[in-house]
Amino acid sequence: MGDRPSYDRKLLQILRDAAGVFAEKGYHRASIRDISAATDVSLSGLYYYFSSKEELLFLVQNHCFGTLLARLEEDLGQTTDPAARLRIVVRNHLHFFLDNMEEMKVLSHEADVLTGKYRETIQRRKRSYADTVHGILSELRPADGPDLRTATFALFGMMNWIYTWYNPDRDLRAEEMEEELLHLFLNGFLAPRNRRSDGEGGDSAPMEHSSIWRSG
Amino acid sequence: MGDRPSYDRKLLQILRDAAGVFAEKGYHRASIRDISAATDVSLSGLYYYFSSKEELLFLVQNHCFGTLLARLEEDLGQTTDPAARLRIVVRNHLHFFLDNMEEMKVLSHEADVLTGKYRETIQRRKRSYADTVHGILSELRPADGPDLRTATFALFGMMNWIYTWYNPDRDLRAEEMEEELLHLFLNGFLAPRNRRSDGEGGDSAPMEHSSIWRSG
Amino acid sequence: MGDRPSYDRKLLQILRDAAGVFAEKGYHRASIRDISAATDVSLSGLYYYFSSKEELLFLVQNHCFGTLLARLEEDLGQTTDPAARLRIVVRNHLHFFLDNMEEMKVLSHEADVLTGKYRETIQRRKRSYADTVHGILSELRPADGPDLRTATFALFGMMNWIYTWYNPDRDLRAEEMEEELLHLFLNGFLAPRNRRSDGEGGDSAPMEHSSIWRSG
Amino acid sequence: MGDRPSYDRKLLQILRDAAGVFAEKGYHRASIRDISAATDVSLSGLYYYFSSKEELLFLVQNHCFGTLLARLEEDLGQTTDPAARLRIVVRNHLHFFLDNMEEMKVLSHEADVLTGKYRETIQRRKRSYADTVHGILSELRPADGPDLRTATFALFGMMNWIYTWYNPDRDLRAEEMEEELLHLFLNGFLAPRNRRSDGEGGDSAPMEHSSIWRSG
């Protein structure tokens, strides 16, 4: 009675396996036949669980993002202190990212693929996530602090870029990474403006540069 | 070497057009027919300029990266001061990125596509670029400063992520962006360790968190 | 034979619904899933009532044709006068056709689809139907009247083509249509040969025609 | 120089071969692979000549119909006498039909398949053809003659139904068929109304009929 759980469990397993395939080969190079092999479900059998390859990608991204956001909201409920909230954001994001690197790579890397309703849904959630962080930073920002939009996306860039270089055998654990990135970002974000950003004295005369700025 | 210039000029135009197509649709979704339409060269005519779609991607990436690195080297020759050199790196990267967003998006986004020799060539250059920045940061790093690998890629992440959010009508010009990111990064990177990264007092007792760290 | 009636009633409903789907989309474009949706019976549940899509088509056609022929035989028993019998045929065919347009469209339009025993059964009945009409016409035919086979199928053509153009809001009721077609057919069929068929004088010199008769 | 003729010739051959396949198996049961086999052109090679299976059907139908109408117009230009014009219509239609039975079967039988622009184009031409015949008949029609719409489509029905029964070894040649059908139709169409259509005396009392008219 109530077989839905069985259906759901199988769907979740398919999403996980599919994420692995998408992460490894990229969405477009991955074929449904690859998914079939990875999931041990027949090619046509897969279509019982989703109705198109694009929907599969959406399900992967949406489930992944949904879990990320659900956990974030839960933890964000604990405090209203902006610095603590920022730490929660970074901690949540990094831990989730490193624990679910394949899904998060798919979420980060295949952002442009979705169209129509699928795209809108994911984009709305991303925007809302970014707005949350933006809001936290706006509370934290010193008088003449950095441009908020730039800072927000710089933080996301630091974190989302990880899938391109992270090597678990070589790089920091999630807790250490959290410490490093928070240190890096927060000290930069909170630093007073007149302290020269290049760490030097005042003589930052515009450097000569030859051919760099011509386009192309 | 009589009409090489004509050949070269046409090839460069093809690379530019192809970069536009790759940037818009992604490498895999872009077809040679799309390139043919964008370049106004017949489908088979294109194969006079490259021998496979993969080689075309390589040429796009290699030319783009080559220009970026050539300009960097030229400007880096002006000084040995690490802070000045870091500014040069960021300035060069950002200006080039914003001036050649399509090519740079292709370079950043389609990093996994290439195989064999093509892949090696690009990866070698990327590693050498990262090593340069890593070297500069190692000269700059305070006694108990951040992990160098993490910091290096955090910097690249901040910069390379730009193509996902940058809107020329809304966001900062290259010069301002340079200032913002340098400020953000350098103050974080140089900040002394004991100054708590969360900008708060000392009581950063490990926060309670409930369900966050379970994977999946 | 307790609940056979229930089985039969449900089967008949399925046949009616299936006829609607086949009529609308055509046999091949209609999927069993479409039938499932139209009947509100689950996909696999349908197979309790028929063993293949082809059998379903056969059942639809056979039941439809069976009803048509049963009614025809019943009414044909009333008289041996060939003219009256022809009227009965036309009346029966037209009324049944207009009252069961969907089924009759399927019977007319999907004649080639069936194979094997199914095909033979339907074809035998169709031949027998045509033979009946052929027999009536042979009794009616004047001395140098029209070719019987041609006339028989001309009559069927007039009637069976109806599904391609009939619009209940615009076209005649069954009774009027019966009158019109009988008038049209019978006056033509009984007309003496020497009365020129083109309604003109005798000078039907073969018309000049230029390029018409080359094939292709 | 001017290879278009070669391209056109090949396309026309493909249309002919495709018509044969469509006529034999029906549009939906015919696969592009079947067309490939019949034309001796590779599966993908076919798509150089059309862009979808539906377009192929359109091209077949449109070319066939176009030829039919072109010849008709040419011959219709010869006279304004309605009876002569009707004969021209029937002659043209029957000859073309019997000479190009496969194409005409596809045109008649697969009328519902096309969608969108393709459908509109064909339907427009069909309507215009029917209007032409309708116009001729309206000139010919006696005072209380048959309903024009019914008569027009009765004529088309007689002619278009042919593909379902015609056997060249057994049935009349085009010229004879023309004579028979014209005789049949014209005498019926021109016959005065009060001459009872059943060819009998006046006693056509409404016949008794039992169960015929119940629907279903």
Added chain:
DNA sequence: AATGAATGAGGGTTCATTCAT
């Protein structure tokens, strides 16, 4: 230096059908 014509391989998707329950 360039192209029209052609192709093999593979891709996403649908479908009639089955079978355990």
Added chain:
DNA sequence: CATGAATGAACCCTCATTCAT
């Protein structure tokens, strides 16, 4: 009786690539 879940076969179509010209 009825269904959810699953599948093999087939289908339409696209693509990178080639080759004669």
